[in-house]
Amino acid sequence: TWSTVPAGPPDPILGVSEAFKADKDPRKINLGVGAYRDDQGKPYVLNCVKKAEEILTASKPDKEYLPISGLPEFTKNAAKLAYGADSIPIASNSVAVVQSISGTGALRIGGAFLGRFYPHAKTIYLPTPSWGNHTPIFRDSGLEVKTYRYFDKKTVGLDFAGLKEDLKNIPEKSIVLLHACAHNPTGVDPTPEQWKEISDIIKEKQLFPFFDMAYQGFASGDTTRDAFAVRYFIEQGHQIALSQSFAKNMGLYGERVGAFSLVTESPEEKARVESQLKIVIRPMYSNPPLHGAQIANTILSNASLYGEWETEVKGMADRIISMREKLYDMLSGDLKTPGEWSHIKSQIGMFSFTGLQPGQTKALAEKAHIYMTADGRISMAGLNGGNIEYFAESVDKAVRG
Numbered sequence: 001t002w003s004t005v006p007a008g009p010p011d012p013i014l015g016v017s018e019a020f021k022a023d024k025d026p027r028k029i030n031l032g033v034g035a036y037r038d039d040q041g042k043p044y045v046l047n048c049v050k051k052a053e054e055i056l057t058a059s060k061p062d063k064e065y066l067p068i069s070g071l072p073e074f075t076k077n078a079a080k081l082a083y084g085a086d087s088i089p090i091a092s093n094s095v096a097v098v099q100s101i102s103g104t105g106a107l108r109i110g111g112a113f114l115g116r117f118y119p120h121a122k123t124i125y126l127p128t129p130s131w132g133n134h135t136p137i138f139r140d141s142g143l144e145v146k147t148y149r150y151f152d153k154k155t156v157g158l159d160f161a162g163l164k165e166d167l168k169n170i171p172e173k174s175i176v177l178l179h180a181c182a183h184n185p186t187g188v189d190p191t192p193e194q195w196k197e198i199s200d201i202i203k204e205k206q207l208f209p210f211f212d213m214a215y216q217g218f219a220s221g222d223t224t225r226d227a228f229a230v231r232y233f234i235e236q237g238h239q240i241a242l243s244q245s246f247a248k249n250m251g252l253y254g255e256r257v258g259a260f261s262l263v264t265e266s267p268e269e270k271a272r273v274e275s276q277l278k279i280v281i282r283p284m285y286s287n288p289p290l291h292g293a294q295i296a297n298t299i300l301s302n303a304s305l306y307g308e309w310e311t312e313v314k315g316m317a318d319r320i321i322s323m324r325e326k327l328y329d330m331l332s333g334d335l336k337t338p339g340e341w342s343h344i345k346s347q348i349g350m351f352s353f354t355g356l357q358p359g360q361t362k363a364l365a366e367k368a369h370i371y372m373t374a375d376g377r378i379s380m381a382g383l384n385g386g387n388i389e390y391f392a393e394s395v396d397k398a399v400r401g
């Protein structure tokens with residue numbers, strides 16, 4: 001029956017982990033997948049998460065189904081975290097929000113909803129490059145995917161002129177995907193001033209902004225600061241779509257906790273939109289998982305756990321920032337590795353787009369047992385006090401050929 005099914009390629013990101021697992025060398029390093037590691041290279045369960053789980057266990061919860069749109073307290077608190085508790089859409093009860101299977105699920109719900117109901121366009125524009133899963137998510141949700149310029153390989157920074165020119169030239173009312181902070185894979189974000197210009201163009205061209213916020217708190221260590229773009233757009237009167245993930249900022253990767261929201265005109269419009277979001281969700285997976293949303297909600301609704309969470313998010317962000325500084329110092333200082341490496345320090349969030357070429361990343365895997373995606377993206381969280389020197393020396397060798 002399946003003789004005509006061709007073998008598909010391995011996932012470009014998760015495939016890196018498979019190659020890493022198969023490698024038996026004790027020096028091996030996995031910088032492929034974007035999951036936080038502590039300074040011993042171990043997965044990290046946040047203390048606030050452990051405490052939330054204890055509180056939950058003590059409350060002896062049942063395992064009943066959640067509603068189609070998820071745990072109502074969780075979605076309310078998630079929206080407050082993103083938009084700000086005092087923001088107009090929250091205060092006026094006009095944010096339509098549903099729980100999602102982490103950020104991926106939120107993007108997929110959003111894509112499907114826009115495909116069905118956004119009246120003006122069926123094309124979404126993604127930055128080049130973007131997270132590798134964006135294109136298949138939106139294509140499978142029934143949208144056409146096109147791109148706008150974002151990254152400048154020459155400066156290893158933002159191609160702001162190219163970005164503006166492209167946004168000005170795409171058809172009016174198109175959908176535009178924006179990374180709210182900690183752009184993946186480049187680690188390059190617009191400055192607040194640049195966001196203001198982007199907002200102006202989007203307004204002028206009546207484009208529809210769809211924010212993907214997978215790293216709130218993870219970029220700067222401050223959840224409010226990382227929400228700047230989203231909140232600025234809201235203040236400017238944009239009706240946005242928003243995907244949120246709690247995978248990184250609460251370390252809840254496998255629990256699949258997220259939310260999708262749309263800013264609407266009124267509570268009445270919000271209710272209509274929510275009813276249709278439920279109709280999108282019901283045939284996909286009926287209703288979302290319970291446990292992770294309960295954990296996240298316990299943290300978001302308990303002042304002392306919330307405070308602890310903020311400290312822990314900052315701790316993760318700071319460790320990554322310190323790895324950036326160390327790596328930069330080693331490459332440009334001690335090793336004098338040919339090339340310009342300051343982007344390692346200026347990039348933001350979990351990833352650094354190193355500028356390493358495919359031949360060099362291949363050599364790093366084969367000779368040094370160091371694994372990253374072929375585009376030269378490294379997860380900074382995979383570096384630690386124990387392996388950063390070996391990594392820097394190996395990069396130096398690969399660059400010198």
Ligand code: PMP
Nearest residue numbers: 102103104131184212214245247
């Ligand atoms: N968007 C971006 C930009 C991401 O980097 C990620 C995680 N790699 C996601 C969305 C979604 O991840 P998850 O489904 O695990 O929340």
